[in-house]
Amino acid sequence: MDQQFINQLHQTVKRFRPQVLAVPTHSNLGPKHVDVSKQAQWVQNSIIKTAEKLRDALAKESHMFRGIMSPQADQLIDTSTYIPMLNKLIDEADMAFVDLDQQAALGIRNSEQLQFEIVKELWAAFSTHLGENFHARGQKNADEAIRVAFAEVYGKGERLATLLKVMRNSS
Structure with a gap:
């Protein structure tokens, strides 16, 4: 795997993990969710x-x-x-x-906002470093790659179907 890609994924974890640990969300790593x-x-x-x-x-x-x-x-x-x-x-x-x-x-929940930001950054990293290979693997494989990477950042998997659809439509 490309070292630059691995570094970017590590940077994503490094950037978002402190937020996951500090912001009250549904993540099992940080404080209990509070409206x-x-x-x-x-x-x-x-x-x-x-x-x-x-x-x-x-x-x-x-x-x-x-x-x-x-x-x-x-x-x-x-x-x-x-x-x-x-x-x-x-x-x-x-x-x-x-x-x-x-x-x-505005009805924006911490969990939703943080999940969107993480998925957006992961999608960009996969798209940038894997390009057509990422998209050519099929929607199911691409989505699963994002889900696995997301769980590494957020601490647990989430239902990301809507966010992934937004990312596909904006690409």
Whole structure:
């Protein structure tokens, strides 16, 4: 087998495996599937609102750290460092929330999007390196090759018939 082709397949695994391991999908390798609308809610409630509350408390009421035994305790907590860090966290979490909320509104599930991206890249690799040999082997063999490679990336096989049909029609 062509070493460039093998390298490209390895790169596909290397590129997508971290996503498979990190994103809540139906893969058996990563976190348990969570609906994107629930992910968006979690980001808003658990990260954004909590960080905003902490930021506001540190900014407005840092004197609450003071006590008779430690009158300068608030100076031990460097709010000038933590508040900008919390602002950055809030901004990044807000961007994640918007992305997840948009994804939910459009009905795009994490699993479907990730599977599409993986199949698209695998299809391109097989088509590029095997060319006519890939397509000449027949639809069943080509589809099976993609399924086997997909399982290596995603951790388990999936029903890919619709995605494979899209790839065939776009080639």
